[in-house]
Amino acid sequence: MAAEPAASLPYRLTGHVGRRFVQAVEEFGYGAALLVESLYWIVAGHWLNQPVRLRVVAAEMIDIGVSAVPVVAILAFANGGMMALQGIYTLQDFGAQSQVIPGIAMSVTREFGVLIAGIVVAGRSGSAIAARIGTMNMSQEIDALRVMGIEPVRYLVAPMLLAMLVMMPVLAILADAMAVTGGGVITSLKLHMALPVYFDRALAELVPSDIGQGLAKSFVFGVLVVVVAAGNGFIARGGAEGLGRATTRSVVLCIAAIVVADMIFTLFLSR
Amino acid sequence: MTFAVQDSNGFAVVQLCGEIDLRNSPEARKLILTSLKKQKHVMVDLSAVEYIDSSGVASLVEGFQYARANDLEFGLLGVSEAAMNVLRLARLDQVFPIYDSLDDRLSHGG
Amino acid sequence: MPQRTSDSSRPVIEVEGLRASWGGQPVLHDVDLSVEAGEIRVVMGGSGSGKSTLLRYLLGLHRPDAGTVRLFGEDISRLGRRDMLALRRRIGVSFQGGALFNSMTVGDNVCLPLREHTRLDEHTIRIMSRMKLEVVSLAGFEHLMPSQLSGGMVKRAALARAIVMDPDILFFDEPSAGLDPVVAADLDALILRLREAMQVTIVVVTHELDSAFAIADRITVLDQGRILMTGGVDEVRNADNERIRNLLTRTATDTEVDVDDYLERLTQGVGPQ
Numbered sequence: 058m059a060a061e062p063a064a065s066l067p068y069r070l071t072g073h074v075g076r077r078f079v080q081a082v083e084e085f086g087y088g089a090a091l092l093v094e095s096l097y098w099i100v101a102g103h104w105l106n107q108p109v110r111l112r113v114v115a116a117e118m119i120d121i122g123v124s125a126v127p128v129v130a131i132l133a134f135a136n137g138g139m140m141a142l143q144g145i146y147t148l149q150d151f152g153a154q155s156q157v158i159p160g161i162a163m164s165v166t167r168e169f170g171v172l173i174a175g176i177v178v179a180g181r182s183g184s185a186i187a188a189r190i191g192t193m194n195m196s197q198e199i200d201a202l203r204v205m206g207i208e209p210v211r212y213l214v215a216p217m218l219l220a221m222l223v224m225m226p227v228l229a230i231l232a233d234a235m236a237v238t239g240g241g242v243i244t245s246l247k248l249h250m251a252l253p254v255y256f257d258r259a260l261a262e263l264v265p266s267d268i269g270q271g272l273a274k275s276f277v278f279g280v281l282v283v284v285v286a287a288g289n290g291f292i293a294r295g296g297a298e299g300l301g302r303a304t305t306r307s308v309v310l311c312i313a314a315i316v317v318a319d320m321i322f323t324l325f326l327s328r
Numbered sequence: 329m330t331f332a333v334q335d336s337n338g339f340a341v342v343q344l345c346g347e348i349d350l351r352n353s354p355e356a357r358k359l360i361l362t363s364l365k366k367q368k369h370v371m372v373d374l375s376a377v378e379y380i381d382s383s384g385v386a387s388l389v390e391g392f393q394y395a396r397a398n399d400l401e402f403g404l405l406g407v408s409e410a411a412m413n414v415l416r417l418a419r420l421d422q423v424f425p426i427y428d429s430l431d432d433r434l435s436h437g438g
Numbered sequence: 439m440p441q442r443t444s445d446s447s448r449p450v451i452e453v454e455g456l457r458a459s460w461g462g463q464p465v466l467h468d469v470d471l472s473v474e475a476g477e478i479r480v481v482m483g484g485s486g487s488g489k490s491t492l493l494r495y496l497l498g499l500h501r502p503d504a505g506t507v508r509l510f511g512e513d514i515s516r517l518g519r520r521d522m523l524a525l526r527r528r529i530g531v532s533f534q535g536g537a538l539f540n541s542m543t544v545g546d547n548v549c550l551p552l553r554e555h556t557r558l559d560e561h562t563i564r565i566m567s568r569m570k571l572e573v574v575s576l577a578g579f580e581h582l583m584p585s586q587l588s589g590g591m592v593k594r595a596a597l598a599r600a601i602v603m604d605p606d607i608l609f610f611d612e613p614s615a616g617l618d619p620v621v622a623a624d625l626d627a628l629i630l631r632l633r634e635a636m637q638v639t640i641v642v643v644t645h646e647l648d649s650a651f652a653i654a655d656r657i658t659v660l661d662q663g664r665i666l667m668t669g670g671v672d673e674v675r676n677a678d679n680e681r682i683r684n685l686l687t688r689t690a691t692d693t694e695v696d697v698d699d700y701l702e703r704l705t706q707g708v709g710p711q
Contacts, residue, residue: 105519107554192540201537204497205551206526349604350556357562381604383558386565417635418569 087292088284091210095218095283098211107208113216121182121217122224126231129177133232136173137165137239145247154248158255161240162262167326170233171271172319175278178225179311183286186217187307190290191300199291214287218280225279226272233271274322281314331359337434340368341405345376348384357387364394364402371430375406380414392424405429448511450475450607450639451496455505458495465491466663469505478633478640480650482674483660484685489643490534492660493611496641497531498522509607527555530600534611536592538584538599544571545580548599555603570598574628590621594628601632608632610642614649626652647686651675659685 102108144157190213193199202209241255286307293303331352334341340363344356356372363370372388374380388404395402403425407415415421427433453471457464465488473479483489495502498514506513509525517525538547548567552558558566571577574594584592593613600608613629614622626649633640644650650657650671657674659666661681667674674682 196535196540197533197537198539200494200497200499201531201533201539203499204526204529204531205554206523207550207554350558353562354558357559382566382569382602383556383562386562386569389565389569390561413635417631418572420569 084288088288091214091288091291092218092280092284094210095215098208098215099219102211102215107211109211109215109219113212114219117216117220118224120185121178121220122227125174125177125181125224125228128181129174129228129232130235132177133170133173133235134239136169137161137236137241138243139239140164140169140236141240141243141247145244157240157244157248158258159262161237161244162259163264163267165236165240166233166263166267166271168271168319168323170236171229171274171278172315173236174225174228174232174275175282175315175319176312178221178228178279179282179315180308182217182221183282183308183311184304186283186286187290187293187304188300190214190287191293191303194291194293195296195300209291214283217287218283221279221283222276225275229271229275230268233268270322270326274319277318277322278315281318282311285311285314331356333359333363335368336430338369339371339401339430339433340366341371341373341430343373343376344380344384347378348380350381350383353381353383353387356384357390360387360391361394364391364398364400367398367400369401370395371401371403371405371427371433373405373430374408374411375429377408377411380411382414385414385418385420388424389420401425403427403433405433449473450477450510451641452508452511453496453505454508456492456495456502456507457504458491458500458502460491464663466495466502469660469663469665471658471665471668473639473641475639476633476637478629478642478653478655480654480657481641481643481660482645482647482650482657482685484645486662487660488663489645489660490611491663493609493641493643497529497609498526523555527551527603528606529609530603530605530607531609532593532596532600532611532613534615536584536596538592538596540584542583543580544576544582544584544587544595547584547595548580548602551599551603567598567602570602571595573601573632574598589616590618590625593617593625597625597628601636601638604636605638607639607641610640610644612644612646613642614644614646619648622646622649623652625649629653661685 098107099109140161141157144160145154148154148156148160190199193213199209202212237256237259241252241259244250245252245255289303289307289310293300295302331345332343334343342356342359342363348356360370360372370391372391392402394400405427406429407426412421415424425433427436449472451471451473453469456466456469456471458466469492471492481489481492494500495507496509498507498509501515506515508514510528512521512525514522514525538544539550542550545564545567548570549563552563552566556563568577568580571580574597576591576594576598579587579591579595584595587595597613610629613625617625629640629642630653632638640653642650642653654671656668656670658668659674659677659682666679666682667677669677675686677683677686
């Protein structure tokens with residue numbers, strides 16, 4: 058058989074990239090469809106006699122939000138402390154250490170508080186949601202729901218989305234508060250400032266629009282985690298190993314989605 | 329379709345008819361329980377019932393249980409072969425007092 | 439036994455010219471099927487015959503490439519959401535692994551269709567689900583989680599859930615799979631009792647011959663995505679068709695050995711060229 062010119066490396070690479078791109082677009086579309094359908098059920102479900110059940114939403118809120126509180130709190134606190142340390146260290150050269158306080162207030166509320174909350178949720182819920190839906194898919198539980206006339210998106214995904222829309226902002230605020238406190242502990246130690254004085258200054262520096270930005274981001278991050286994780290769960294195949302792969306992929310894509318969304322937000326909001 | 333309750337010889341006779349299914353079994357249930365709560369002995373007349381589903385049977389079970397707990401009498405009248413099949417599947421034919429008619433019950437003294 | 443008010447003169451299930459493919463490969467070819475009300479139909483075939491796939495199309499889980507599936511006289515691919523929901527309330531399905539929801543108890547599993555689709559009082563719902571558990575001999579097990587049940591119990595719980603709404607059609611996917619013969623025979627007897635008492639149409643997809651012959655009114659034999667025949671138990675038992683005979687006697691088809699082909703397959707890429 059004669060060697061085919063099509064086997065050349067650039068051709069294959071292009072083909073590969075092209076296929077990946079098409080696949081990514083497909084998945085994006087799938088995720089968007091999941092989102093739209095979830096919102097549809099949240100808004101219209103009651104009138105169609107298939108409401109999104111509040112008890113389920115409450116249970117999801119505990120899974121997604123309440124259980125994440127300790128981790129978010131600790132990480133945010135540590136992050137705040139680190140920011141203070143780094144900030145004071147770099148600002149020392151300019152004798153501007155005390156400027157670390159507005160620095161912390163602004164960057165925590167606009168960026169890092171919600172980012173930390175988002176990453177923790179992406180790790181916890183990004184894997185849990187994908188694992189749960191993936192397992193149900195493989196044991197035909199999703200089929201069973203459909204055959205019973207229970208829409209899987211309405212029954213499983215919509216409650217998660219609603220719970221996320223409530224808990225993410227809460228976690229973001231918690232992260233903000235803990236990070237500012239963590240920064241305060243370090244700042245008060247390093248700059249020999251009384252903690253209440255720090256808090257007075259920090260609170261004075263808080264800008265409502267900064268907090269608002271952070272909250273807006275938190276909604277978007279929450280939606281992304283649910284949609285990406287659920288999507289990965291629904292397409293999971295291939296037994297235990299397949300489930301493991303789907304869960305890992307879900308976490309990675311959730312974090313990636315959050316970071317990309319963050320970049321886009323920051324680009325537009327920092328003009 | 330509304331069901332009637334007739335007082336007769338010391339019993340409240342709940343007269344069900346047609347098809348008893350998810351749509352109207354709650355009404356049957358309410359009638360039975362209301363009569364029982366008024367401290368009446370209840371007979372459920374099924375002679376005009378063409379079909380009864382599990383929700384209907386469940387309502388009868390609930391009524392029977394309430395009656396027993398409150399020292400009241402509860403029984404079924406005129407159970408068709410079709411309805412018997414449904415009761416038999418859950419072995420409830422051995423649970424309910426079943427009579428051909430109210431006269432049948434009265435002549436047996438209970 | 440009086441029928442539910444429905445058009446009982448039409449077949450309850452009608453499939454015409456069903457064609458389907460999975461991942462580009464054709465899986466079902468021009469399948470025609472018709473099941474009468476109150477009938478117990480067994481769809482039988484070996485692995486890869488397409489019988490489980492056929493079931494998925496009967497259940498409306500996928501859209502076929504061609505052909506129609508009618509349940510209760512309605513073309514299911516044309517039904518709107520509300521009508522489809524009403525139709526789904528009339529069918530019950532017992533999946534191969536039971537497909538019980540692992541996050542809830544047996545009792546909650548059986549109650550689920552009632553809680554989602556009806557406005558019945560909670561007392562009524564509980565009594566109904568316990569009644570169905572009694573029917574499948576699982577009385578008192580409602581507080582267990584599915585993971586605490588044996589294989590046979592899982593199947594029975596799944597059946598209880600499938601019948602809790604008094605469906606008009608019951609579908610079973612491999613009901614005896616993984617069960618020992620005694621438990622499987624019990625399940626067969628239960629299926630027959632259900633048909634008697636509930637006047638329900640039953641479709642069983644299986645490869646277990648013993649069960650099939652014990653319960654079927656008619657058997658549809660499927661092979662490589664095509665229907666070989668539909669007939670009564672005796673008809674199928676005495677069929678002339680070679681593939682059916684092979685299926686019944688559980689032998690692999692003895693094909694002629696083509697020496698060149700076989701050697702080529704065995705030695706491809708091996709040895710001195």
